[in-house]
Amino acid sequence: MHNDHEITLKNISFAYKQRNVLENVDLVIKKGEFASIVGPNGGGKTTLLKLILGLIKPDKGVIRIFGKPPDKVRQQIGYMPQYAHLDMNFPAIVMDVVLMGRLKKSNLWFSRKDKNEVLTAIDEVGMTAFVNTEFNELSGGQKQRILIARALCSNPAVLLLDEPTANVDHETEENLFSILQKLNSKMTILLVSHDLGFVSKYVKSVICVNRQVVIHPTTLINGAMIKDIYHGDLKMVRHDHRCSEEGHTHD
């Protein structure tokens, strides 16, 4: 076991209703990594994330985080789910939502320290003006930022994010990723995304999941590789976000 290996999956298989979602997967995430899990729908992206979180158990294989089973180190993992899974009518202000990140088995009530940690985390995602705003009045991108703050306020060593850019506009995406880039100096980040073209500009490596797992450094991504992952030609839209004055060209 290497000290800088934060997450290791060894020979993991997972089946759902007799269908193999993941087959003999090996994966190592090193400390300080900023990686995105990409792949087609039903390819096992979310399953991989849930296995790492310990929400589901693999049929075969071993998962270790900081050298321990996932459910033993949950306190050190920050998790941001998709906000679309949450009830849009739930009466809660931003403070209430982020305080959940300070939940502990041993404490029934939140202390002043908990509240201060929450305020720091909200500040880190640039949402201080919204502490007392109703969570449901926020836009999609603002909700994502609040859920990142909730994951951050337990001071995790690893941050896992499920589709942080789902249902948000372009500018918000850029904004979210610049926040994540800043956080990456302090923690390992692993996210799930359906949008390979976009994330490849920011992340250090891409983990392709389609029953099997292949890791690519982002510098090597090209059309042939994507074809390989998705098993077929895709309509690809490249958005490099760096347009010249004459506009940009597609290749």
Place this chain on the structure above:
Amino acid sequence: MIDMFYAIFDPDNLFLKYAFIMGALASISFGIIGTFVTVKKIGYLAGAISHCVFGGIGLALFLQVNAGLTWFDPMLGAVLAAIIAAVTVGLVSLHAKEREDTIIGTLWAVGMASGILLIDRTPGYFNLGSYLFGDILLISSKDLLYVACLDALILGVSIIFFNRFFSVCFDSEFTSLRGINTTFFYLLLLILTALTVVLMVRIVGIVLVIALLTIPSAIASFYAKRLWQMMIYSCLLCALFTWTGLGLSYSWSLPSGPTIIVLSGAAYLVLLVIHKLLKSY
């Protein structure tokens, strides 16, 4: 309306005074548990539990009369049925993902039907209508004491575990990642719901229990920014509806249960329309 206020304090009308005190006491439990039921969207589960309670009452009456088990009074049957139903319904909703509503619908119907069958096979006369709509005018001082104890229990548990319940209702998956036993707190919530249903079914009936659990909280959710605010609004609305309903039913000689239901249902529909209109402009 004025003569009603005199009537409440008339010593000959003790039942009316009890009914009003009961309305206030019941509102505390209904407001708190109703809020949880509404935000967690488990009104359907509460409905199934309350109909299973009817099965328990039927079984107790049947055994008391036919098997001579005099110690097995309907209250005991109701509590047992409610707790078994709460745990069953809770585990079904956690584990039987695809068939959840079918299984719970079956429990709902079978609970009710077996209650009716058992009561039919029990000699003596039982007024089925009073189980459905309750008879708030038959309340004794012992009932008031029971409901006061229930209030104390529900207030206590809800205050101690407020943050746990909040988190389980808002985002159960994240809560379990923080090391909290979400299954335990979900089942605890269902058992508290079951206890509320049991005590109240005897007094207000099965139909009214569902109405008072869901309608005040549904209205409160239009105006509340935070969960505890929603609970306070629900309690106040619940008291307002039961008191106004009792007043109307006394003044116009109407049955109290249905009056309260129609009143709160109408208020909900009107406020729902106003709320939607205000939001769209």
